[in-house]
Amino acid sequence: MRKVHWQSNLLKPPAGLPVLGLLAATLCLASPAASVAQGDAGNAAPVTPVQAPAASTPAAPQSELHPSMGDLMTLLVQPRHIKLGLAGSAGNWNYAAYEVGELRGAFRRVGQTMPIYNKQDFPALIAAMATEPLEAVRTAIERHDRAGFQSAYASLTAACNTCHASLHHAAVVIKAPGSSPYADQEFRSATTSPTAHPALPPH
Numbered sequence: 001m002r003k004v005h006w007q008s009n010l011l012k013p014p015a016g017l018p019v020l021g022l023l024a025a026t027l028c029l030a031s032p033a034a035s036v037a038q039g040d041a042g043n044a045a046p047v048t049p050v051q052a053p054a055a056s057t058p059a060a061p062q063s064e065l066h067p068s069m070g071d072l073m074t075l076l077v078q079p080r081h082i083k084l085g086l087a088g089s090a091g092n093w094n095y096a097a098y099e100v101g102e103l104r105g106a107f108r109r110v111g112q113t114m115p116i117y118n119k120q121d122f123p124a125l126i127a128a129m130a131t132e133p134l135e136a137v138r139t140a141i142e143r144h145d146r147a148g149f150q151s152a153y154a155s156l157t158a159a160c161n162t163c164h165a166s167l168h169h170a171a172v173v174i175k176a177p178g179s180s181p182y183a184d185q186e187f188r189s190a191t192t193s194p195t196a197h198p199a200l201p202p203h
């Protein structure tokens with residue numbers, strides 16, 4: 001399998017330093033005691049917290065995470081699929097329009113991060129299986145068509161499963177989300193929620 005370079009701005013530990021080691025080092029550096037120890041102890045100047053090397057040293061070597069395809073799907077694709085489904089079911093078209101773009105972008109980034117999977121051109125597989133249903137979902141969103149959304153979203157979900165089955169992961173079965181796992185996010189639109197503006201006259 002081709003080596004994948006996962007470059008994250010959040011995680012740039014110095015070469016050879018494990019991520020947990022970096023966390024420990026960061027915590028240590030961020031503590032006031034460490035700041036004083038590194039500053040001029042006899043000087044009354046205010047102590048500024050010492051920046052973690054990750055944020056302050058642009059030349060620091062990048063960490064290399066090596067996400068598997070399962071990691072990428074779980075991190076990038078699955079949440080967007082869930083959120084898109086919740087928003088579309090609620091008729092929250094503005095957010096759904098945003099989220100279908102996010103899902104499309106997530107697929108693109110998966111392909112960029114792992115261009116070859118199982119000796120196959122993964123971006124080409126994504127294009128063959130997901131482009132059309134994504135486009136149908138987008139069209140339904142533009143038309144504010146709830147029934148159209150439901151059927152396009154079902155086709156998109158079927159495409160997820162077709163790819164899983166064709167790449168020997170038939171056990172990974174995706175379905176439309178029944179309820180939101182994101183307790184802190186509103187997926188209903190203020191204008192479509194029946195209780196959002198009970199006092200407003202219909203326009």
Ligand code: HEC
Binds near residue numbers: 174
């Ligand atoms: C072009 C092919 C392809 C498409 C399209 C695709 N997947 Fe995947 N997905 C895979 C492969 C391959 C794996 C297994 C990766 C592995 O473990 O090696 C996978 C694994 C997953 C997993 C990880 C399963 C787990 O429980 O850890 C999730 C979740 C997932 N996919 C969600 C989705 C969703 C949601 C969609 C549709 C919106 C989707 N996938 C579309 C190829 C695809």
